[in-house]
Each structure stands twice: as C-alpha cells, then as structure tokens.
Amino acid sequence: MTRDMPDVATLVVGAGVAGLAAAIEAFQFGDVAVLESSGRVGGVLRSGRDSEGWLTESAAASFLLPAPATSSTLATIGTPPSLAAASDAAKRRWLFVDDRLEPVPASPPELLRTRLVSPWAKLGVLCEPFAGRAADGEESVSDFVARRLGGEIARTFAQPIVSGITGGDAHNVSVDAAFPVLKELEAGGGIMRAGLRRVRASRAAGVPRGRLHSFVDGMESLALEIAGWLTSAGVALRTDAPVSGIEPAGDSGKGRWRVTCPDGVIETQRLLLACTPETVAELLDPLAPDAASATRAIPRSPIAIVAVGLEADVLADHVGFGFLAHPSSSVEILGATFDSHLYPRRAPEGMGLARVMLGGALRPALVAADDAALLDIAVRDLGKALGRTIVPVWSHVVRQERGIPQYQLGHRARVSVVENELDTLGGVDVAGWAWRGVGVNACIADGVARVRLLHERGETAMLHVSAGKGALTLE
Numbered sequence: 001m002t003r004d005m006p007d008v009a010t011l012v013v014g015a016g017v018a019g020l021a022a023a024i025e026a027f028q029f030g031d032v033a034v035l036e037s038s039g040r041v042g043g044v045l046r047s048g049r050d051s052e053g054w055l056t057e058s059a060a061a062s063f064l065l066p067a068p069a070t071s072s073t074l075a076t077i078g079t080p081p082s083l084a085a086a087s088d089a090a091k092r093r094w095l096f097v098d099d100r101l102e103p104v105p106a107s108p109p110e111l112l113r114t115r116l117v118s119p120w121a122k123l124g125v126l127c128e129p130f131a132g133r134a135a136d137g138e139e140s141v142s143d144f145v146a147r148r149l150g151g152e153i154a155r156t157f158a159q160p161i162v163s164g165i166t167g168g169d170a171h172n173v174s175v176d177a178a179f180p181v182l183k184e185l186e187a188g189g190g191i192m193r194a195g196l197r198r199v200r201a202s203r204a205a206g207v208p209r210g211r212l213h214s215f216v217d218g219m220e221s222l223a224l225e226i227a228g229w230l231t232s233a234g235v236a237l238r239t240d241a242p243v244s245g246i247e248p249a250g251d252s253g254k255g256r257w258r259v260t261c262p263d264g265v266i267e268t269q270r271l272l273l274a275c276t277p278e279t280v281a282e283l284l285d286p287l288a289p290d291a292a293s294a295t296r297a298i299p300r301s302p303i304a305i306v307a308v309g310l311e312a313d314v315l316a317d318h319v320g321f322g323f324l325a326h327p328s329s330s331v332e333i334l335g336a337t338f339d340s341h342l343y344p345r346r347a348p349e350g351m352g353l354a355r356v357m358l359g360g361a362l363r364p365a366l367v368a369a370d371d372a373a374l375l376d377i378a379v380r381d382l383g384k385a386l387g388r389t390i391v392p393v394w395s396h397v398v399r400q401e402r403g404i405p406q407y408q409l410g411h412r413a414r415v416s417v418v419e420n421e422l423d424t425l426g427g428v429d430v431a432g433w434a435w436r437g438v439g440v441n442a443c444i445a446d447g448v449a450r451v452r453l454l455h456e457r458g459e460t461a462m463l464h465v466s467a468g469k470g471a472l473t474l475e
C-alpha cells in the first residue's frame with residue numbers, strides 16, 4: 001500500500017555522481033528530491049580505507065580539472081579541502097609492448113623521439129593535414145586514427161587508449177560517440193593543428209592546464225561532499241528508496257509524472273532518470289518500448305580491479321601514472337596505475353600501491369575468475385612489466401560485473417531513439433554514463449545539462465499553454 005508524498009518540482013532517480021550534480025542544478029528551479037535504491041550515495045564511485053591505511057577505489061580514481069560543469073559544481077558546494085591534485089608523476093605513462101615498458105610520448109617532440117613507432121609512422125603524423133575525408137556515418141576509433149595518423153599509429157596506440165578509458169574494443173567503439181572531441185579537432189583542421197591551436201588559446205586566456213585530481217580519501221568523497229551540500233540545502237535525499245514505477249500524472253498525460261518508491265508516490269514536473277541503464281529500461285518498458293529496447297542494446301564490458309600492496313622500492317624505478325598493455329604483448333591485464341605515486345595517503349607509510357585492471361571487451365570472461373586467480377594474474381603480469389618478481393604485501397579485488405557502458409558503432413542512434421521517445425512524453429529525461437560521456441566530468445555535465453533542458457522545455461510548454469489560453473480569451 002502506498003501513500004502520497006509531497007510533490008516536488010524535480011525528482012532525480014539515482015544518487016550516482018550524475019544524479020547528485022543534477023540535483024544541485026535543479027535546486028535553482030524549485031524543490032528537489034533524490035531517490036536512491038541502495039543504502040549509500042555515489043553509485044559505482046566507492047572508496048575504502050582499511051585499518052592499515054590501504055585505499056581502494058571501485059571505479060573512477062581521478063578526474064581532470066578544470067572542467068566547466070565539474071569546476072562550477074565544486075564552486076557551488078565550496079571546494080572541499082580534501083581535493084588533491086595529482087603529483088607531477090602523473091605526466092609519465094608507459095606502454096607495455098614487446099616485453100618492455102616504453103614511455104608514451106606526451107608532446108610532439110617526444111613523439112619524434114619515441115621508439116614505439118617507426119620514422120615512417122612519425123612522418124605520417126606530420127602529414128595529418130592531408131588525411132583523407134571520412135566516409136559518411138560513424139567511424140571506429142581505430143579506423144579514425146588510421147585514417148588521420150596512419151595505420152602504425154592506430155595499431156600501436158588506439159587499442160591501449162580505448163582499453164584504458166572505457167575497457168572497450170577500438171575496432172567497434174565509435175569515435176563520434178566516445179571521443180567527440182577528436183571529430184571536433186578534425187573539423188577544426190586536424191588533431192595536431194587544431195589541438196595545438198586550442199592549447200595556445202587556453203594559455204592565452206589564462207585557463208590553467210588540465211590536471212588530474214582526486215580526494216585524500218578517494219573519489220567517493222566527491223559524491224559525499226555533494227550529498228552533504230544537498231542535504232544541508234534542504235533537498236530530500238533518500239537512500240534505500242528504489243523507484244519501482246513511473247507513469248504520466250493527470251489527464252493531460254504530458255509533462256507531469258507519478259513516481260512510485262517503497263515510501264509512497266511522489267508527483268513531479270521534471271523527472272530525471274540518473275539510475276543504471278538496466279533500471280531505465282525496466283521503468284520505460286510500459287511507456288516507451290523503443291527507448292527501453294534501445295537502452296538494453298547498449299553493451300557493457302565487465303572489469304576487475306586488483307589492488308596490490310607493495311614494498312615501496314618495487315615501484316621506485318617507475319615513478320609515474322602507470323602503464324597500458326598492448327594487446328599483442330604477453331600479458332593478460334589491461335594495465336595498471338601506480339596510485340601511491342599520484343596522490344597522498346594511498347598506502348601505509350613507506351609502501352606502494354598499484355591497481356591492476358583486468359577484463360574489458362577483449363577478455364570479459366576473466367572477471368569471473370575467483371579472487372586468488374585474479375591476484376595471481378595481476379602479480380605475474382605486473383612482475384613482467386616491472387621486470388622483477390612481485391611479492392604482494394596486501395591485496396584487494398573488486399569487480400564491476402555489469403561493467404562500463406560501451407559506446408559502440410550505432411550508440412548515437414540508440415541514444416537518439418531514447419531522447420526522441422522521451423521528448424514526446426515530455427518532462428522526463430535520462431542522464432549518466434550510459435548516454436553522452438563515460439567519465440565523471442561527462443556525467444556531471446550531463447546531469448546539469450539534462451536538468452536545464454527539462455526546465456527549458458517545461459517553460460516552453462507552459463508558454464504554449466498560456467498562448468493557447470490567450471487565443472481562446474480573444475475569441
């Protein structure tokens with residue numbers, strides 16, 4: 001049996017980082033409620049420190065600042081003192097290929113010096129302005145890089161980069177959907193030329209260089225800080241409140257929604273589904289079947305993270321962000337980050353912490369292996385990369401079994417189906433990592449933008465109603 005609860009102007013379903021950022025934005029347009037199915041906020045962002053001082057992360061471990069929506073969200077809540085910029089070590093990264101770690105070039109001069117590709121490939125990069133035009137339609141990341149920068153550059157870098165960012169397969173991840181900035185640079189004259197122009201313009205405008213950040217106690221702090229601000233602002237943020245149904249409210253059937261959760265029914269003018277894509281599909285099934293099946297068609301790649309505690313000297317020769325493994329290399333892991341080189345308090349004093357990633361689109365089955373097997377693979381492959389025997393002093397395994405949403409070819413069309421069908425219903429939208437950007441900054445920007453859009457469309461609809469009434473009066 002349900003009871004009615006007070007109406008709200010905006011109701012956000014899901015208290016992951018997208019939903020939380022959306023709730024801050026919605027606050028300026030009236031009262032807001034956030035309903036979260038689990039007992040905590042943060043969604044996949046989860047950080048934990050054990051009694052010895054080892055810090056684990058279950059999903060994002062870093063985000064880049066400045067980033068417009070995130071920087072403005074942090075300014076609104078008052079930048080938490082625990083925000084931590086990554087050390088300069090973050091600039092050094094390696095690629096594990098041919099059984100050795102090679103530095104990844106981070107600038108055009110470093111690209112000219114690198115041993116990772118041949119002089120012919122370097123010449124190909126210089127010839128980028130003469131690259132052929134794209135055929136109509138979407139293009140995979142590897143096809144795009146091969147067309148713009150040459151086949152060898154694509155074979156060397158495309159897959160490791162895609163593995164490192166989305167755990168996907170560079171041959172079927174859509175560059176248009178997953179890396180729209182590359183298409184923008186292409187349209188602006190080329191990745192190299194337009195990229196350098198952008199860097200110079202940012203410098204001239206005094207925009208600080210992008211730098212990775214996290215929090216002293218890990219990325220979950222971002223969610224906790226936003227949630228704290230929302231609660232103190234009077235926003236109703238309920239955990240253990242799974243939404244089980246949504247339906248249009250009233251006779252007009254457009255623009256107002258009735259939302260059912262265990263505590264009762266809430267009516268709202270703007271409904272933002274910032275929950276998991278699985279929940280979105282279930283909630284939309286009875287109302288928007290095309291949107292529900294387009295949502296179900298977004299594939300996900302499971303991923304496991306094995307955190308390995310080490311004596312500090314093990315990582316001493318590799319002070320940097322970490323490495324990605326080339327798919328042709330002899331290891332099964334996707335790569336590893338050296339967290340204790342990046343942020344304070346990742347490991348007990350005098351110890352080192354590496355986080356090893358396994359699975360993804362190329363080896364999804366690995367994620368089902370038991371903890372001991374995953375640790376064995378992680379330790380063996382970390383040892384191969386570092387060129388020494390690894391004896392872990394501590395370890396922790398976490399799995400993202402549902403995995404990271406994959407923006408494969410056709411993703412943008414799937415998202416359009418969802419957007420268009422929801423637009424015809426009015427007053428409802430989706431936000432989060434399944435749709436228009438997979439990282440933390442993209443989720444925050446998406447939550448903010450979709451709430452704004454819901455508000456603007458609601459205002460336009462009200463104007464049409466008033467204009468209609470005005471016409472009747474004149475008659």
Ligand SMILES: Cc1cc2nc3c(=O)[nH]c(=O)nc-3n(C[C@H](O)[C@H](O)[C@H](O)COP(=O)(O)OP(=O)(O)OC[C@H]3O[C@@H](n4cnc5c(N)ncnc54)[C@H](O)[C@@H]3O)c2cc1C
Pocket residue numbers: 013014015016017018019035036037038041042043044045058059060061062063241242243244274275276279303305400403404431432433434438439440441443
């Ligand atoms: C291994 C890994 C590494 C990553 N590394 C990085 C990185 O370094 N940098 C970066 O920027 N990004 C990274 N990401 C991505 C980043 O973590 C995600 O983009 C982001 O956290 C997703 O947030 P979200 O709010 O969209 O979704 P979620 O966190 O999934 O939140 C959705 C919320 O909806 C809730 N929910 C579900 N059903 C219901 C219901 N019926 N009613 C109410 N609530 C419901 C869920 O419980 C959940 O809290 C990584 C991800 C993974 C998995």
